[in-house]
Amino acid sequence: MNIDFPLHFDDKGRTAAAADDDHVRDMIEQLLFTSPGERVNRPDFGAGLLQMVFSPNSAELSAALQFALQAALARWLGDVIDVAGLDVTSTDGTLNVVVAYTVKKTGEARRETFARGVV
Template sequence: MNIDFPFHFNNLGLTATTDDDDHIRDMIEQLLFTNPGERVNRPDFGSGLLQLVFAPNSPELAATLQFTMQAALQRWLVDLIDVQALEVISEDSKLQVFVQYLVKRSGEQRTETFIQNSGL
C-alpha cells in the first residue's frame, strides 16, 4: 500500500493509504502542481503550472504548459506510465489538463482531468 495524498489519517487514526492506481494519479497531480525549485534535492521537479496562475490566460499559455508538462511527465514518471495524450485547454479563467496514460505495471489505460484557476 502507498501513503495517500494529500496526507491524512484514516478513520482508525492511522496514516491513510491508497492503491497503486490512485497513487499514480496522486504522483501526476503532485508533479503538475509543484513549482520547479520547491523540492529539496530535486530543483527541476515540477511542471511550472502554478507559476502561471496569475498570467493572462491564452492559447499560447496552454500550448507552453502542454509542452512543459509532457516533458516533466516523461522525465519523472517514465518508469510507471506511458503518456498517450496530454491536452491543456485554456477556457475563461481556468486551465484544464487532460492526461491519458497507460499504467505499465497493469497495462490499464486511464484518463485523468486536473483543473486550475488561472487568474482572478
C-alpha cells in the same frame, strides 16, 4: 503501502493509504502542480503549472506548456506511465489538465482530469 495524497489520516488514526491506481494519479497531480524549486533536495522537480493560471491565453503559450508538461511527465514518471494525450485549457481563472495515459505495470489505460482555480 502507498501514502495517499494529500496526506491525511484514516478512520483508525493511521496514515491513509492509496490503491495503486490512485497513487499513480496522485503522483501525476503532484508533478503538475509543484513549482520547480519547491521541493528540498529536488529543486528541478515539478512542472510549475500553477504559474500559468494568470498567463494570457495564446496558441503559442499552450503549445509550449504542453511540450513542457510532456517533458516533465516523461522525465519524472516515464518508468510508471506512457502518456497518450495531454490537453491544457484555462477558462475564467480555472486551469484544466486532461492526461490520458497507460500504467506500465498493469497496461491499464486511464484518463484523468486535474483542475485548479484562482483562490
